[in-house]
Amino acid sequence: MAYAAKQGRRPPEYASKSSHGYIVVDPTVEALLKNCHFPKSAQEVTLTDYENVKVNDGQDNPIENIIAVDGSFRETDVRSEFPSSTLTFFQFGILFFRRMDLEELETQPFIDPGDIAKLNNIQRVKLAFPTKNIIYKDEKTLTHSVRRALYEFFTTQPSGDTLIETLRWLLYEEYSTGVETWQLANCPQCGRSNVDLNRGEMSDDFTFNCPHCKDQIFLTDVFRLHEAIDDELGAGGVISYTMNLIEHLLVLHVIRLILKTKPDVLKETLFIKDGPLAFFGQTANLYKPTRKLLTFLDGNNDIYMVGLEKSGAFVEHADQISEKIPPNTALILNNEYIYKYIIPGHGDDESPYGKTTYFGNKVIFKTSEGQVYVASIPTLRALVAPKKEIFLNLETVLLNVKLLRCDMYDSALIPVALANKLISLSDHPSATILEKFAREHIKK
Numbered sequence: 001m002a003y004a005a006k007q008g009r010r011p012p013e014y015a016s017k018s019s020h021g022y023i024v025v026d027p028t029v030e031a032l033l034k035n036c037h038f039p040k041s042a043q044e045v046t047l048t049d050y051e052n053v054k055v056n057d058g059q060d061n062p063i064e065n066i067i068a069v070d071g072s073f074r075e076t077d078v079r080s081e082f083p084s085s086t087l088t089f090f091q092f093g094i095l096f097f098r099r100m101d102l103e104e105l106e107t108q109p110f111i112d113p114g115d116i117a118k119l120n121n122i123q124r125v126k127l128a129f130p131t132k133n134i135i136y137k138d139e140k141t142l143t144h145s146v147r148r149a150l151y152e153f154f155t156t157q158p159s160g161d162t163l164i165e166t167l168r169w170l171l172y173e174e175y176s177t178g179v180e181t182w183q184l185a186n187c188p189q190c191g192r193s194n195v196d197l198n199r200g201e202m203s204d205d206f207t208f209n210c211p212h213c214k215d216q217i218f219l220t221d222v223f224r225l226h227e228a229i230d231d232e233l234g235a236g237g238v239i240s241y242t243m244n245l246i247e248h249l250l251v252l253h254v255i256r257l258i259l260k261t262k263p264d265v266l267k268e269t270l271f272i273k274d275g276p277l278a279f280f281g282q283t284a285n286l287y288k289p290t291r292k293l294l295t296f297l298d299g300n301n302d303i304y305m306v307g308l309e310k311s312g313a314f315v316e317h318a319d320q321i322s323e324k325i326p327p328n329t330a331l332i333l334n335n336e337y338i339y340k341y342i343i344p345g346h347g348d349d350e351s352p353y354g355k356t357t358y359f360g361n362k363v364i365f366k367t368s369e370g371q372v373y374v375a376s377i378p379t380l381r382a383l384v385a386p387k388k389e390i391f392l393n394l395e396t397v398l399l400n401v402k403l404l405r406c407d408m409y410d411s412a413l414i415p416v417a418l419a420n421k422l423i424s425l426s427d428h429p430s431a432t433i434l435e436k437f438a439r440e441h442i443k444k
Helices: 020-024 027-034 099-107 113-119 142-156 163-171 219-223 236-261 263-268 281-300 313-324 335-342 394-403 414-423 430-443
Strands: 052-054 065-079 085-098 122-132 181-186 193-198 207-209 216-218 269-274 304-309 329-332 360-366 372-378
Touching (some): 052 394, 065 414, 085 099, 163 281, 216 219, 313 360, 372 394
Antiparallel strands (some): 052 329, 207 216, 329 360
């Protein structure tokens, strides 16, 4: 790591122009490179050995309502001088519209602004937490500050039925017979492992007392984000995990409210999440109760859900092989295909791809108009070679993905594009305005 110019009186230290020579003549480096390999190219892909599913346009479509969830974040400098300090602002959107409203627009020669407004029915949810060199309220460290900010967000958002009630409902399986205990990996206060959080010992404010140190544990500590925060380096490593986590919890929150008020509506509603159906990093363990919930819903109600990816290795691969996929066809991705063509490696015959993070499986779907989507759809269990039968309503979900296409962007969907447009935070002017807003209020 070179020295930087701090006060402008001395030049910065520049990198050496010749040190690469020691690398290119090193035999151990050369041996390592010879043992590396790339995934196979798109020209080498053969689809005949993998399961394809035809999506019939003429099938009955039970979906009447579309609910899409998307999130955006912006990390903002609130003090640039040493020690620099940052906050992260999040904004999430829950977009709702009826499929009928969209279909009526297609038949109109002119679009009335009032009709467009029917598609912009969105509820926004906001969150901010300290990311570096900021302490929240009377908390003693940055780690505890982030814990507190998340806990207060979950206990206040959305208004009425809160997200923390949905979290309790999910973890303790209150939608069915229920379970009594969730095991926390470690106490964020004393660090002791395998702490049992018994539902009967939960306070009215969704907190527990650690059986070892007696300090307070929040129900939101089950996310384990405190494990990935460094009080000196900051909380930047948990930002993307937090956004993905809350997007999922918002979907499950809406499902809980529908079951509570009008359960029959669930059978005619498609839930769309931006990104794959998976929990990552410290939050990964939440895939287990989520899959249990979806299995319950499949047996007692019905559930239609899809996660759609905009970028990444799977999306790039889908673009490369799009000409090889027949129209109205979904290619189900199994272990062999993923590790042969997309991710370098050798798939374990007993370890399905994403088995500790995903509660669904991926498919590449090509519509009759040529749009290509990478979609993850809930499955009843993780398999090395998933078949059509384990997906929850695969054909109906993909039929509606096709109907919701958006021609403004490549392989886009109207609800996802609308939600992103209504909640995304731009570099300019959003970042500048949020920076000024934060500085003004922190000074107070």
